[in-house]
Amino acid sequence: MNHKQNYQWQKMTMGTCYYPEHWNKELWPQDLDRMLEAGITVIRIAEFAWNKVEPEEGVFTFDFFDEFLDLCSKKEMKVIFGTPTATPPAWLTEKYPEVLNARKDGVLYRHGGRRHYNYNSPIYQKLSARIVEKEAEHYGKHPAIVGWQIDNELNCETCEFYSESDSEAFRVFLQKKYGTLEKLNEAWGTIFWNQTYTDWEQIYVPRTVLNEGINPHQHLDYYRFISDSMLRYCKMQAEIIRKYKKPEDFVTTNGMFWNVDNHRMEKDCLDVYTYDSYPSFAFGLDRNLETADDLNDRKWTMHLNEVRSICPHFGIMEQQSGANGWTTRMEGPAPRPGQLTLWAMQSVAQGADYISFFRWRTCTVGTEIYWHGILDYDNRDNRKIAEVRDFYKKLKTLDPVCGAKNVAAFALVKDYDNEWDIEVDAWHQRVWKASEKEIFVASELNHTPYDVIYLQEDSEVEDLAAYPVIFYPHPTLMSEERAALLKSYVDRGGALIIGCRAGYKDMNGRCVMLPQPGLLQELTGSDVRDFTFTSPAEEPVLADFGGERIEMPLFNDIMDTLEDTKVLAVYENSYYAGKAAVTEKQTGKGRTIHFGSTFSRENVKKLLEYTGILEPFGEFIEAPETVQVVMRENGGKRYLFVLNFQAEEVECVLKKPGKLMYTGETVEGTLRLPAFGTAVYEMVEE
Numbered sequence: 001m002n003h004k005q006n007y008q009w010q011k012m013t014m015g016t017c018y019y020p021e022h023w024n025k026e027l028w029p030q031d032l033d034r035m036l037e038a039g040i041t042v043i044r045i046a047e048f049a050w051n052k053v054e055p056e057e058g059v060f061t062f063d064f065f066d067e068f069l070d071l072c073s074k075k076e077m078k079v080i081f082g083t084p085t086a087t088p089p090a091w092l093t094e095k096y097p098e099v100l101n102a103r104k105d106g107v108l109y110r111h112g113g114r115r116h117y118n119y120n121s122p123i124y125q126k127l128s129a130r131i132v133e134k135e136a137e138h139y140g141k142h143p144a145i146v147g148w149q150i151d152n153e154l155n156c157e158t159c160e161f162y163s164e165s166d167s168e169a170f171r172v173f174l175q176k177k178y179g180t181l182e183k184l185n186e187a188w189g190t191i192f193w194n195q196t197y198t199d200w201e202q203i204y205v206p207r208t209v210l211n212e213g214i215n216p217h218q219h220l221d222y223y224r225f226i227s228d229s230m231l232r233y234c235k236m237q238a239e240i241i242r243k244y245k246k247p248e249d250f251v252t253t254n255g256m257f258w259n260v261d262n263h264r265m266e267k268d269c270l271d272v273y274t275y276d277s278y279p280s281f282a283f284g285l286d287r288n289l290e291t292a293d294d295l296n297d298r299k300w301t302m303h304l305n306e307v308r309s310i311c312p313h314f315g316i317m318e319q320q321s322g323a324n325g326w327t328t329r330m331e332g333p334a335p336r337p338g339q340l341t342l343w344a345m346q347s348v349a350q351g352a353d354y355i356s357f358f359r360w361r362t363c364t365v366g367t368e369i370y371w372h373g374i375l376d377y378d379n380r381d382n383r384k385i386a387e388v389r390d391f392y393k394k395l396k397t398l399d400p401v402c403g404a405k406n407v408a409a410f411a412l413v414k415d416y417d418n419e420w421d422i423e424v425d426a427w428h429q430r431v432w433k434a435s436e437k438e439i440f441v442a443s444e445l446n447h448t449p450y451d452v453i454y455l456q457e458d459s460e461v462e463d464l465a466a467y468p469v470i471f472y473p474h475p476t477l478m479s480e481e482r483a484a485l486l487k488s489y490v491d492r493g494g495a496l497i498i499g500c501r502a503g504y505k506d507m508n509g510r511c512v513m514l515p516q517p518g519l520l521q522e523l524t525g526s527d528v529r530d531f532t533f534t535s536p537a538e539e540p541v542l543a544d545f546g547g548e549r550i551e552m553p554l555f556n557d558i559m560d561t562l563e564d565t566k567v568l569a570v571y572e573n574s575y576y577a578g579k580a581a582v583t584e585k586q587t588g589k590g591r592t593i594h595f596g597s598t599f600s601r602e603n604v605k606k607l608l609e610y611t612g613i614l615e616p617f618g619e620f621i622e623a624p625e626t627v628q629v630v631m632r633e634n635g636g637k638r639y640l641f642v643l644n645f646q647a648e649e650v651e652c653v654l655k656k657p658g659k660l661m662y663t664g665e666t667v668e669g670t671l672r673l674p675a676f677g678t679a680v681y682e683m684v685e686e
């Protein structure tokens with residue numbers, strides 16, 4: 001049975017993550033009082049505490065959380081209860097080592113870390129089902145509980161699984177998908193390098209091979225298989241919880257991680273999706289700083305856009321409140337004064353109606369003594385708790401924004417097949433990574449926000465038709481169904497923009513013997529006669545787009561045009577100077593633009609201009625590039641979020657009167673936002 005999302009917060013809510021098992025019981029009541037006094041009304045607990053409930057195999061003790069939950073009821077604190085399966089107890093992994101996940105070379109991940117189990121071990125499935133059932137049965141009706149979190153960060157730490165149970169389950173998955181070895185051999189192109197399989201037992205999840213030269217078609221199915229395995233495990237827990245939980249309580253889990261179809265997870269298992277947001281990863285202290293490009297922490301909006309596509313009104317289960325790192329790694333420095341609020345407002349601006357700070361107090365033991373919480377080890381009031389209190393005051397003024405929809409100018413289209421192909425194909429990865437980042441940067445700098453749409457089996461043209469323009473940057477894998485869906489979008493009047501490298505593979509990742517862009521050619525009217533990565537030995541490639549010079553970076557489709565197709569731009573240099581670089585074809589009421597390279601912030605701006613969707617909030621505000629501008633809309637009311645990611649004061653101009661939600665005051669004209677400052681205006685109807 002498919003489960004449909006049915007939970008939405010009714011007012012803006014603030015929470016934190018708390019670990020009663022980490023602290024002396026005497027601290028519990030004062031902690032809860034201090035939280036409530038700061039505005040925290042919900043806590044997430046228990047997600048690693050398997051031993052507190054099942055200290056020995058088959059022995060269940062409920063007193064610990066009974067006592068804590070009763071105290072919560074007394075104090076009127078609400079609780080999200082986490083199932084503990086991210087950290088199996090030592091008694092379990094010692095007795096049943098087959099539950100452990102393994103490295104690709106077969107070495108097992110031993111007890112002591114977390115997420116070291118595999119989803120396909122029948123024993124782990126059984127023991128997980130039992131602990132979840134015991135907890136849900138015992139605590140399910142507790143009045144303090146308002147929601148359940150499944151496991152913790154499914155597919156975090158690692159999203160690859162190489163245990164023996166995984167190989168066994170992979171064979172079952174493939175038998176179901178292909179039926180015969182003949183079909184599998186064909187789909188995987190096993191004729192290459194003599195890989196032909198003559199018995200199912202010869203097939204494994206990917207193993208160590210020389211130079212990582214693994215079969216890409218096998219790999220693609222492997223990622224689909226991991227997603228499937230995780231979803232089955234998650235669904236098993238969700239169904240157990242649903243038997244016992246109160247009807248009004250929600251089921252969630254905290255993402256967002258790789259190699260899983262998060263959209264199916266939301267649909268099949270959850271009532272609401274939650275995300276863990278740590279923007280200061282962008283300032284990683286022991287990383288290659290090249291990864292921290294100009295947008296730094298603002299880049300978390302890119303992830304939040306994606307979360308919104310999974311679940312429009314989501315929550316943040318873990319919102320960064322302090323410096324982060326483990327004893328083994330260094331991440332970002334402490335949030336600067338104002339940054340804690342800025343990052344939390346970044347989440348609210350993108351659609352979060354619940355903000356839960358990680359964590360109440362920094363742990364004094366273990367690997368995470370540097371993953372700082374609101375309070376520090378000394379437990380005294382500090383600037384962070386003062387900021388949390390202040391954030392709460394602001395958040396409460398945003399109750400009318402709760403449930404409001406984000407306003408997007410265009411959609412960025414993705415799909416999981418291409419996403420997983422990117423993992424196995426370095427050529428595909430190079431163009432996609434460049435384009436994804438640059439489309440985001442262009443959207444941010446030009447205040448032209450987008451929504452993300454994942455094409456799914458049940459996607460309909462209506463999902464796309466809500467947007468006048470869609471970018472589907474490099475749909476390398478293409479199916480007839482998807483090509484038909486895009487065609488109906490265009491027929492109905494949409495503008496579809498694709499980049500280079502479209503349509504040259506089938507859904508198994510095999511290259512098709514068709515002129516590129518393959519199945520999309522009918523729509524694009526373009527014909528790729530030659531193609532190449534741009535050469536580092538040559539000047540950057542440019543094209544003439546209606547008299548204006550634009551960049552054609554990284555990879556170039558060199559095109560002819562079919563009938564009724566316009567050439568919008570021609571290459572200016574390299575051996576293909578004079579050839580078509582960008583084409584446009586009208587179909588039905590709409591059009592398709594084939595942009596023959598990867599996207600850059602500069603060429604995307606040109607395309608946003610060309611399609612007439614640049615700066616949709618321009619009538620309301622004039623803001624510098626360094627400021628983020630986002631709109632949420634509720635029942636005709638428009639709320640403009642203005643967020644300053646810079647360490648200096650900035651100036652914007654509000655062109656129409658807006659009520660500053662934090663104070664109720666109506667303002668217009670020049671306004672100043674302090675370093676890391678935020679403001680939310682309700683645009684006054686004239």
Ligand code: GAL
Pocket residue numbers: 152153156276318368371
């Ligand atoms: C999150 C996780 C938390 C905490 C934090 C620091 O990914 O859910 O439990 O571990 O990271 O690693």
